[in-house]
Amino acid sequence: xxxxxxxxxxxxxxxxxxxxxxxxxxxxxxxxxxxxxxxxxxxxxxxxxxxxxxxxxxxxxxxxxxxxxxxxxxxxxxxxxxxxxxxxxxxxxxxxxxxxxxxxxxxxxxxxxxxxxxxxxxxxxxxxxxxxxxxxxxxxxxxxxxxxxxxxxxxxxxxxxxxxxxxxxxxxxxxxxxxxxxxxxxxxxxxxxxxxxxxxxxxxxxxxxxxxxxxxxxxxxxxxxxxxxxxxxxxxxxxxxxxxxxxxxxxxxxxxxxxxxxxxxxxxxxxxxxxxxxxx
Numbered sequence: 007x008x009x010x011x012x013x014x015x016x017x018x019x020x021x022x023x024x025x026x027x028x029x030x031x032x033x034x035x036x037x038x039x040x041x042x043x044x045x046x047x048x049x050x051x052x053x054x055x056x057x058x059x060x061x062x063x064x065x066x067x068x069x070x071x072x073x074x075x076x077x078x079x080x081x082x083x084x085x086x087x088x089x090x091x092x093x094x095x096x097x098x099x100x101x102x103x104x105x106x107x108x109x110x111x112x113x114x115x116x117x118x119x120x121x122x123x124x125x126x127x128x129x130x131x132x133x134x135x136x137x138x139x140x141x142x143x144x145x146x147x148x149x150x151x152x153x154x155x156x157x158x159x160x161x162x163x164x165x166x167x168x169x170x171x172x173x174x175x176x177x178x179x180x181x182x183x184x185x186x187x188x189x190x191x192x193x194x195x196x197x198x199x200x201x202x203x204x205x206x207x208x209x210x211x212x213x214x215x216x217x218x219x220x221x222x223x224x225x226x227x228x229x230x231x232x233x234x235x236x237x238x239x240x241x242x243x244x245x246x247x248x249x250x251x252x253x254x255x256x257x258x259x260x261x262x263x264x265x266x267x268x269x270x271x272x273x274x275x276x277x278x279x280x281x282x283x284x285x286x
Contacts, residue, residue: 008142009089010286012098015146018284019102019132022148023078024110026280027070030061033217034193034279037254041191041244050249054191057244057277071278075112076150078103078132081211085141096134104128115153135207144286147214155192155276158184161206164268173198173270174233180272181237181253186246189276191254193217194237197271200261208259209273214281215257223260230256244277254279 030038042058045051064071080099092098107114107129116130117123160183162176177196184192197208221227233256243249254277263269 007087007089008085009091010144012090012093012095014286015090015095015098015144016102016105018146018286019078019080019099019148020105020109022146022282022284023103023106023112023150026148026150026282027072027075027110027112028068029065030071030278031281034254035061037217038191038277041251041254045244045249045251047243047247047249049247050243050245050251053244053247053249054251061278070112071280072152072276073113074115074152074154075107075129076152076280077116077156078107078129079149079151079210080132080134081137081147081149081214082134083137083139083143083145085143086138087142088144099132099134100130103132104130135211145283146286147281147283149210149214149281151210151280152189152276155184155188155274158188159206159209159273160271161202162270162272163202164270166266166268168268170229172268174229174236176270177233177256177272178236178240180274181242182240184274185242188274190242190246191244191251191277193254193275193277193279194233194256195273195275196233196256196258197273198258198260198269199263200269201263201267202269204261205269205271206273208261209271212257212259213273213275213279214283215259217255217257221258226258226260230258233258 160180195212197205237253242252
């Protein structure tokens with residue numbers, strides 16, 4: 007049994023909030039740079055170069071890469087041989103978000119109640135997803151999610167007879183409907199299978215997958231490549247101003263489902279697709 011003090015989690019989350027909001031992850035930077043070369047539209051290339059300049063300024067001057075610094079989403083993988091001491095784990099995560107957003111001078115965008123909408127003034131609470139795994143490590147993935155793209159996400163409860171073609175059309179429908187509102191070029195996370203809530207969770211988690219890591223499932227790899235090509239043929243382009251780079255990547259996760267259903271969720275993220283992972 008390994009003991010982890012919860013203040014270590016707080017410290018890590020604080021630092022990750024600041025890092026994710028100021029620096030593009032290495033995998034995202036790679037595909038973004040490639041997109042600048044691929045874009046054939048003059049206006050689209052101009053938009054991409056302006057975004058690239060913005061990313062450079064953000065890193066150099068410690069200015070957030072987007073004014074919407076998002077709602078903090080945390081995926082936590084906890085080894086079953088880990089014992090936490092010093093407080094409640096969820097409280098420690100929320101405290102890390104509070105410190106990161108207050109001390110990092112990041113925009114506070116969270117309201118206490120979805121109807122009465124009084125700002126919490128520290129961007130808490132975070133949305134936390136826990137998973138118990140083997141071992142004695144703690145893996146934290148932080149993904150601040152802006153709502154320009156979040157609002158464009160969809161869940162489709164397809165019939166089994168709709169099959170793979172129905173899945174493809176659902177993905178394209180979500181992206182078409184999103185258009186310029188998701189701040190393209192976008193990363194498209196897709197969850198297929200499970201239940202209503204499981205497919206949505208997979209779609210969100212898919213956005214955090216390192217873009218240099220291929221899916222271990224052959225048909226999923228093929229589907230990702232096909233959907234990326236078809237999305238980029240829609241002509242939405244950077245900033246929604248036309249071009250051949252509408253999406254930078256499509257990441258898909260799958261899960262077993264019920265004989266009577268085919269749930270599909272599409273969670274879209276803008277061109278920064280912020281995510282940071284650390285192990286304790």
